[in-house]
Amino acid sequence: MVNDPYEVLGVKHGASDAEIKDAYRKLVKKYHPDKYQGNPLADLAEEKLQEVNEAYDILTKGGSAGPNPGQSYGGASASYGASSSAYSGPDAATYNNIRMALDRNDLYNAEQMLINMQARDAEWYFLSGVLSYKKGFMADGIANVKQALDMDPGNGEYQSIYQQMNSSGSVFRNYSNQQGYDPNAQAAADMLACSMLPLCCCSPC
């Protein structure tokens, strides 16, 4: 059972269709599965989105809160895959095994295979980066994939994964810009902050 659909969408009772649609669009964007892909809170976002969809259906289709076949938000799949490697060096077989292990989320074996290799080429750094990323080690993940890109700048797969790793930051930047972030406002902020706050005690300025 859903809550008050107006409340769910954050609009007043008796809001116009346009207002409802506008609020609905914003919330879909807010809880979109693409945004929460790989995030530990993805299930919560999905629940919120479903609630929003149901509320919207009630308000636009006069009370039927059934499933919404027109709206299937499947999570975007990572473009990285075992078969997509363009690598064809002497370690191709081992690298392929590592990729398959990473795909199964068999992180232990992927790590063992990487450690036991002699090579430290771009592919090695790339797969080490993917491994770190899957372990939730963002710093190592970004650093290693960056290293792979530095060694093989033209590799489209490395570029795409590097972008994916930075996607959370890009989403944030966009939303922050929409909220009115002005990158050149620093000078004004420096001047204002000190004279305006009633700093009770601790700040030296």
Place this chain on the structure above:
Amino acid sequence: MIGYVEADKPELKVREFDVYNGYYCGLCKAVGSDYSQILRKSLSYDMVFLAILLASLSNKEDSIEREHCVMHHIAKKPVLHDEPALDYSVDMMMILGYEKYLDDIHDGEKGHSFAGNLLSNATKKAEQKYPEVSEKIKSSLKKLYELEDAGEKSLDLTAQCFGDVMEAVFTGYEPLQDMEVEKRAISILAKNLGMWIYLIDAVDDFDDDIKNSQYNPLIFHHEGKIDKEEAVKEAEALLYHYLGEISKAYDLLDIKKNEGILDNIIYLGIRRKTDAVLIGKGNDKNGK
């Protein structure tokens, strides 16, 4: 390591600015009345954010009055009263304040023994109220210090320890224990906020740490190779990643009041701080 989570003040509305100051001065006054005047100096904006965030989960109206205070004799300032989230934040500040004091000693700065003793007593009071939280904070910090002493190269490992500290601080609030969704989201928010604070502090201290030959996770992460430009560039990607994760968790919270202030801190304030520190105009340059 404390004081980076601040609002982008020029972008606050006048009313929001008043409420923000009300929380700040409320926290300051509560520190004075609950503990001792001398402890007020450990007040930090991070704890103001903690108080506003936790208070925003309830409908309770902010009770803000205009009062004089020790620091401002002439003009009256807005002061928030009777807010459980504020009281909780004071206790957390005491526990963290003492830990920061220990951290300074750890870093080789000579502590002032008089302030040290008072902090220690205030901390004991707070610890008795929240034994589990303070235990988690202590064990995570202990692990962090051990890693730093051993010259740990993995920035992820050290940053995660500080993330654990913040997670304990943000999720120990009593009313949160019955709010499953909110607790999960705040736990992820706090964890990423802690990692962001740890890393931004490392960028901020980069030059000083090289000069004083002290541990800095960014330098060690690069195997002792000191190329500030490269380190800062990598830190930028990572800092923005943490900001993204913070905002995703924040977007799932059911904020009942002061949403404008919280939006400002999350989407403008901490980004402002990030960009300022990245171009070398952080807290260390302005004085903490």
